[in-house]
Amino acid sequence: MDRHRFKGALAAVAALAALAGVGVAAAPAQAATYCSAKGQKYFCEYGVSTTKLANGTKEEFVVGADHAVWTNWTYPDGSWNGWESLGGWVKSRVEVDPQQKTSDSLIFMWAIGKDDNYWFRVRYPSGSWTAWRVSCAVEPNGQFCP
Numbered sequence: 001m002d003r004h005r006f007k008g009a010l011a012a013v014a015a016l017a018a019l020a021g022v023g024v025a026a027a028p029a030q031a032a033t034y035c036s037a038k039g040q041k042y043f044c045e046y047g048v049s050t051t052k053l054a055n056g057t058k059e060e061f062v063v064g065a066d067h068a069v070w071t072n073w074t075y076p077d078g079s080w081n082g083w084e085s086l087g088g089w090v091k092s093r094v095e096v097d098p099q100q101k102t103s104d105s106l107i108f109m110w111a112i113g114k115d116d117n118y119w120f121r122v123r124y125p126s127g128s129w130t131a132w133r134v135s136c137a138v139e140p141n142g143q144f145c146p
Contacts, residue, residue: 034065038072040083041065046093051107061086061094061109069094069111069121086121088132089114110135120144 035044042048042062049061059073069086092112110120118135122144136145 032065037062038080038083040070040072042070049094049096049109051096053105053107059096059107061096063090063092063094063111067091067114069109086129088119088121090119 033044034041036042037048037060040062042064046063050058052058056076057074059071061069061071064070064085066085067089069088069090070083071086072083073081075081086109088111090111090113094109094111097106097108106125107123108120109123110118113119113132113134117138119132120135121132122130124130130143133139133142133144136142139145
């Protein structure tokens with residue numbers, strides 16, 4: 001994804017955060033219903049978010065019963081890696097930037113954190129992830145902010 005389009009995606013998340021306001025509510029944990037996918041227990045209400053890279057790699061994201069974001073991805077032969085935690089503490093569906101045009105594209109992923117702010121992480125082509133960063137609406141001079 002080119003830098004201009006990436007910054008546009010971050011600006012969109014900042015706008016969503018501003019529209020959502022601080023009063024975003026989540027269902028109480030004691031009322032949670034859990035589902036399971038490939039051995040990972042997650043909040044049914046948040047579902048499974050998926051993106052696919054140009055090279056055919058499919059990556060899925062869920063909010064685990066521990067409120068952390070978990071990810072799993074395919075290998076070229078179609079087998080799955082296994083779930084890995086991306087940490088954090090979120091209370092919303094994980095959103096993923098679906099605009100993957102080349103195999104070296106970044107993946108931009110975000111969700112609402114315990115503090116009612118949008119938090120995001122970026123996956124580099126190498127497969128490594130940035131640390132969690134708060135929305136550009138909260139920290140407009142943060143890395144990756146327009």
